[in-house]
Amino acid sequence: MSSFATVDSATRQTQGDSLTAEDVQGLGAKASEDVAAYAAMLGDDALMLGQRLSWWISRAPEMEEDIALANIALDLTGHTRFLYSYAGTAWDKTEDDLAYFREEEEFRSARLMEQENGDFGQTIARQLIASYYMLGLYTALLDSKDETLAAIAAKAVKEVEYHVDHANQWVLRLGLGTELSKHRIEEGLYYMWPYVDELFEDLELHTRLAEQGIAVLPSSLRAEFDERIKHVLDTAELEIPQTPQAMSGQRTGRFSELRAYILAELQVFARKHPGATW
Amino acid sequence: MTTHPLRPTDPEAAKVWDTAASVPDPEIPVISIADLGILRDAAIIDGTAVVTITPTYSGCPAMDHITREVEEALVAAGYENSRVDLVLQPAWTTDWITEEGREQLRDYGIAPPVHAAGDPRQGPIKLTLAPPPPVPCPRCGSTRTKNIAQFGSTSCKALYSCEDCLEPFDYFKVH
Numbered sequence: 001m002s003s004f005a006t007v008d009s010a011t012r013q014t015q016g017d018s019l020t021a022e023d024v025q026g027l028g029a030k031a032s033e034d035v036a037a038y039a040a041m042l043g044d045d046a047l048m049l050g051q052r053l054s055w056w057i058s059r060a061p062e063m064e065e066d067i068a069l070a071n072i073a074l075d076l077t078g079h080t081r082f083l084y085s086y087a088g089t090a091w092d093k094t095e096d097d098l099a100y101f102r103e104e105e106e107f108r109s110a111r112l113m114e115q116e117n118g119d120f121g122q123t124i125a126r127q128l129i130a131s132y133y134m135l136g137l138y139t140a141l142l143d144s145k146d147e148t149l150a151a152i153a154a155k156a157v158k159e160v161e162y163h164v165d166h167a168n169q170w171v172l173r174l175g176l177g178t179e180l181s182k183h184r185i186e187e188g189l190y191y192m193w194p195y196v197d198e199l200f201e202d203l204e205l206h207t208r209l210a211e212q213g214i215a216v217l218p219s220s221l222r223a224e225f226d227e228r229i230k231h232v233l234d235t236a237e238l239e240i241p242q243t244p245q246a247m248s249g250q251r252t253g254r255f256s257e258l259r260a261y262i263l264a265e266l267q268v269f270a271r272k273h274p275g276a277t278w
Numbered sequence: 279m280t281t282h283p284l285r286p287t288d289p290e291a292a293k294v295w296d297t298a299a300s301v302p303d304p305e306i307p308v309i310s311i312a313d314l315g316i317l318r319d320a321a322i323i324d325g326t327a328v329v330t331i332t333p334t335y336s337g338c339p340a341m342d343h344i345t346r347e348v349e350e351a352l353v354a355a356g357y358e359n360s361r362v363d364l365v366l367q368p369a370w371t372t373d374w375i376t377e378e379g380r381e382q383l384r385d386y387g388i389a390p391p392v393h394a395a396g397d398p399r400q401g402p403i404k405l406t407l408a409p410p411p412p413v414p415c416p417r418c419g420s421t422r423t424k425n426i427a428q429f430g431s432t433s434c435k436a437l438y439s440c441e442d443c444l445e446p447f448d449y450f451k452v453h
């Protein structure tokens with residue numbers, strides 16, 4: 001198995017515990033180029049958000065949230081593991097190769113997932129949007145003609161339901177709490193709202209794969225998302241922020257510098273000691 | 279003790295199953311991977327003992343450990359060729375926890391899931407501040423229990439507190 005790593009490592013080069021392509025290959029087929037690109041794109045979203053949420057460990061406002069955000073991050077990282085392992089079957093790469101040894105411009109994560117944590121209100125605002133998006137996405141993906149994607153979605157959707165519940169509860173608490181808590185969630189929503197449209201933008205890859213019944217067309221998820229978000233915000237006595245949408249970079253990373261900082265922290269150790277395991 | 283519904287009837291395959299079923303969950307050592315619904319199949323294929331398991335939560339770190347433990351158990355049982363396969367579908371659900379498993383959880387101090395898992399396509403998520411359904415305390419049986427946190431010590435658990443015996447306990451969430 002080849003690796004993206006270009007530096008020889010003095011440390012032991014083994015698989016460690018990473019899922020092998022065979023683990024996931026045993027479930028279905030080898031992914032085609034397009035399906036692999038799509039799976040990697042979904043994995044990129046989960047990776048970035050999981051990485052952002054991990055920062056809260058030891059820093060959350062209370063112990064229970066420290067654990068909650070860590071658990072959510074763990075679920076997301078699990079989604080990344082399956083999605084990357086499946087994508088890797090097309091290129092003979094492992095989940096580690098895709099996470100640690102790709103360059104910034106090779107990722108296709110949505111900018112919402114990459115946005116800074118800010119304060120707790122800002123993080124919850126991002127969670128509200130991201131969780132409802134993923135709930136719609138994975139529910140629709142249950143019907144994918146690609147068995148492996150459908151199987152991954154079947155696991156992910158159950159976990160994302162708990163993420164949605166967590167976000168709902170916090171949006172309600174913050175919105176219906178004090179003047180300060182309401183202000184913080186309002187600010188958070190205002191900060192995150194410009195990145196909503198990109199989640200529901202149809203790229204050529206989406207259109208090609210949706211025609212084959214494999215991928216979910218992002219635009220098809222928008223109506224239900226709007227309805228659900230409006231319901232939560234109405235109940236929390238909050239408003240949909242009136243802000244323009246950020247110019248789309250079509251998930252390439254254009255018009256945003258945040259991805260580089262996330263990857264710098266995520267990738268540095270693996271790159272310094274390629275193949276290290278413990 | 280009732281036989282697990284998935285235990286093969288073929289005696290050779292059943293031996294492989296029993297070997298794998300002896301592996302306990304690393305977090306909850308009183309319950310086997312068979313009783314948790316992780317163990318899905320055992321067979322001898324072309325002279326190789328093949329065990330099939332399914333992951334619980336997507337990010338569950340215990341799965342790597344369980345895989346290794348099963349591999350070691352097969353080697354220790356004397357199988358020259360063996361392997362552990364992972365299946366993702368059908369997705370693992372708490373509905374697969376056996377009655378024995380639920381008892382073992384309760385005895386250990388973990389409240390088992392209170393209802394069956396729903397269809398993932400079911401309607402809108404509940405949106406109130408009302409607490410989740412009552413979970414009986416595994417120690418004293420009281421339903422005067424409080425959800426302290428929906429996310430507990432592991433992905434699968436929530437943290438509860440009993441207002442009668444005053445002890446905290448873990449709850450295995452419906453999945």
